[in-house]
Amino acid sequence: MDENAFGIRDGEVAVELPERYDASLYFIGRIRTPWTERKDCPKNARGSDAVCTIEVDPRWAPALTKVETLSHIIVLYWMDRSRRDLVLQMPRHYGEQFGTFALRSPARPNPIALSVARLLKIDGPKLQVVGLDCLDGTPLLDIKPYFASTDAVPDAEVGWHAARKR
Amino acid sequence: MDENAFGIRDGEVAVELPERYDASLYFIGRIRTPWTERKDCPKNARGSDAVCTIEVDPRWAPALTKVETLSHIIVLYWMDRSRRDLVLQMPRHYGEQFGTFALRSPARPNPIALSVARLLKIDGPKLQVVGLDCLDGTPLLDIKPYFASTDAVPDAEVGWHAARKR
Numbered sequence: 361m362d363e364n365a366f367g368i369r370d371g372e373v374a375v376e377l378p379e380r381y382d383a384s385l386y387f388i389g390r391i392r393t394p395w396t397e398r399k400d401c402p403k404n405a406r407g408s409d410a411v412c413t414i415e416v417d418p419r420w421a422p423a424l425t426k427v428e429t430l431s432h433i434i435v436l437y438w439m440d441r442s443r444r445d446l447v448l449q450m451p452r453h454y455g456e457q458f459g460t461f462a463l464r465s466p467a468r469p470n471p472i473a474l475s476v477a478r479l480l481k482i483d484g485p486k487l488q489v490v491g492l493d494c495l496d497g498t499p500l501l502d503i504k505p506y507f508a509s510t511d512a513v514p515d516a517e518v519g520w521h522a523a524r525k526r
Numbered sequence: 527m528d529e530n531a532f533g534i535r536d537g538e539v540a541v542e543l544p545e546r547y548d549a550s551l552y553f554i555g556r557i558r559t560p561w562t563e564r565k566d567c568p569k570n571a572r573g574s575d576a577v578c579t580i581e582v583d584p585r586w587a588p589a590l591t592k593v594e595t596l597s598h599i600i601v602l603y604w605m606d607r608s609r610r611d612l613v614l615q616m617p618r619h620y621g622e623q624f625g626t627f628a629l630r631s632p633a634r635p636n637p638i639a640l641s642v643a644r645l646l647k648i649d650g651p652k653l654q655v656v657g658l659d660c661l662d663g664t665p666l667l668d669i670k671p672y673f674a675s676t677d678a679v680p681d682a683e684v685g686w687h688a689a690r691k692r
Contacts, residue, residue: 375585376585378552381550381551381552382550382553383551384550384551385547385548385551386543386547386548386636387548387549388635416627419541419542420541420613420626421613422613423612423627423635424625425614425624425628426625427628428685429628430628430682430684430685432683438548440549447587447588448589457591459588459589459592460586460589461582461586461593461599461668461669462591462595462671463671464670464671464673468668469552470551470552470602470667472602472638472668474640474670476677476679499548502634502638504627504630505628505684506679506682507682507687508680508681508682508683511678512678512679512682513642513677514674514680515674516596516598516677516678517596517598517674518595518596518671518672518673519596519597
């Protein structure tokens with residue numbers, strides 16, 4: 361097993377990582393969830409109605425002004441336990457190879473995860489939301505307003521996924 | 527004017543940035559668009575039908591396997607000319623203060639932008655898409671499959687925006 365939370369499975373392919381990084385991130389808060397082990401996390405963000413809490417660092421709290429008017433937010437967070445060198449992956453239960461960019465797996469060159477969350481309440485720097493699936497303590501990167509006009513594509517299709525259900 | 531592409535306007539508030547970064551990113555490709563100056567970019571990602579090209583670095587090209595089955599992708603990219611210290615902003619034409627997290631402005635602590643793009647065609651490491659609004663040469667951070675089941679919320683509301691239209 362690798363030192364990361366993921367090992368490489370048969371059929372998975374890793375590449376050599378670039379020698380240097382190109383840009384850097386600030387963790388701007390933490391996400392509080394009921395899940396402390398990966399096996400307990402919901403399979404995806406609609407997999408649980410659990411209320412999670414996003415705690416924004418005091419430095420950035422003024423940036424929440426008018427966020428209370430949003431019904432849904434896009435939450436970006438950092439999957440800090442994921443390996444970054446996989447280009448082909450074998451998701452458990454699927455039994456075939458997928459390119460990393462065809463999956464929402466946390467293992468990717470830049471392990472930024474994205475969820476659309478329903479905003480229940482804001483109390484100072486704390487946001488109560490439904491729709492997250494990450495581990496307790498996950499670092500927060502960004503909060504954005506969700507605009508149905510540009511972000512909602514109800515008829516979008518994931519061909520490989522639809523083919524599996526047929 | 528600030529050294530960044532943005533100056534601070536009356537009513538805008540900046541904070542001191544943290545002393546150090548917490549995580550780092552790889553640029554995994556570049557986005558080719560028709561726009562070389564900020565003033566020419568569409569106001570948002572549905573503001574143009576221009577075909578843009580995402581060029582994935584050869585190292586990561588195998589990660590595109592099965593991406594050709596997707597109708598829409600989520601594209602994350604790095605707004606490398608944006609200042610990162612604004613918590614309150616005065617968007618042009620709006621004339622009032624907004625918290626950074628209530629806006630899709632590129633100026634934010636982690637200037638990661640997100641667009642939902644329609645995939646037209648893949649040719650090796652190049653993806654032709656519609657739905658991007660960034661400058662030519664913008665660094666690519668990630669490509670993800672768009673799942674309508676978790677990512678599409680057609681009835682989401684941005685209260686501050688709806689109020690302006692009334």
